[in-house]
Amino acid sequence: MSDGTCAKRRLWRWHSNPLRRRDDIVEAWIVLAVWAVILVGGAVVGLVTAQAAAEAFTRQRAERRPVPAVLLADVPASASASGGTLALARISWTTPDGTTHTDRTLVDTGQKAGAEVTVWLDGRGALVTEPPSTTETAIEAGVLGVAAAVGLAGAAVGAGALARWRLDRRRIDQWGREWDLVGPLWGHRTG
Template sequence: MAHGKRTKKWFWRWRNNPLRRRDDIAEAWIMLALCALVAVGGTAVGLVTAHATDETLARLRSDRRSTHAVLLTDASKHVSAVRSSGDKVSASVRWTTPDGSARTGRTLVDTGLNAGARVVVWQDSHGKLTTAPPSAGEAAVEAGVLGTAAGLALTGAVLGVGAVVRWRLDRQRIDSWGREWDLAGPQWGHRTG
């Protein structure tokens, strides 16, 4: 029985009721449309974003290659506190690009290595040094997080629009009640106690 009462409360705007106004019906349909947009649109936006992110990160994995480089300078912790990151420090290295040419540049390497040591560096298809691409597992997590964030962003925007619409409809109802009271109030007279 309690479930039936809750259902009646939920759908009261669609029931025939002499107190129901056009604004009530408009609000009911708008809120239903916004709920559908959240359910369908939020899911679609989340899935599309996750898929696009996964494809982008897969392209990064296929574009970037690891190669061995020779350390040209010692990598001590005292080299540059500004350019260090945790247990890594910026150092000069020499590597061979995919087209066979030799290049030099700076990248982060483990501290404590001496000049001449071999280190693994990552390069793009043009032979420029870059960071390691995310693994397939890291890419899946990042795609999931970004997809969820995109779905939630759409949901937040839709809920914001819904709140503005409801506020506007409430203002219209209050103004309408005020106009009707201005007409009906004087007819009641000044009765006291």
């Protein structure tokens, strides 16, 4: 047999074989479908998720705007119970229409009352977190895309493993029934 023919037989699981059962063909198709879902579906899901995340982060950058605010009270250097560098503080800011607002937000510790801090507002004027930078957007979108692809791959492998397990159970039951028919024909049993 030539190398090409041998390789083709190894890769092609559906070739003629007198011992091949219908379940063997079904199993081969299941394996092929799982790999197709992992490769094609994973790529599509990953790209779509990454694109959607990038668009959402870009929209956040477009909608959110920085506004100068003033601290209304001192923020002690050890204000955070966890020992972090941020603490909740009361601030005041003025919107472009001249309205003054006050609220609480996280600021760096160790600042004095009257210090200017930058806060971020959404389109409705509510305090929000700073939007991610373009680099952070690319990284986060990539991570979310990979996570979506891995999630789909895990689901496909799990579904394929379950289907193959059920086929194995069915084959074992068939072999048991066939043995019950053929076993007595083999002659005297011991035991």
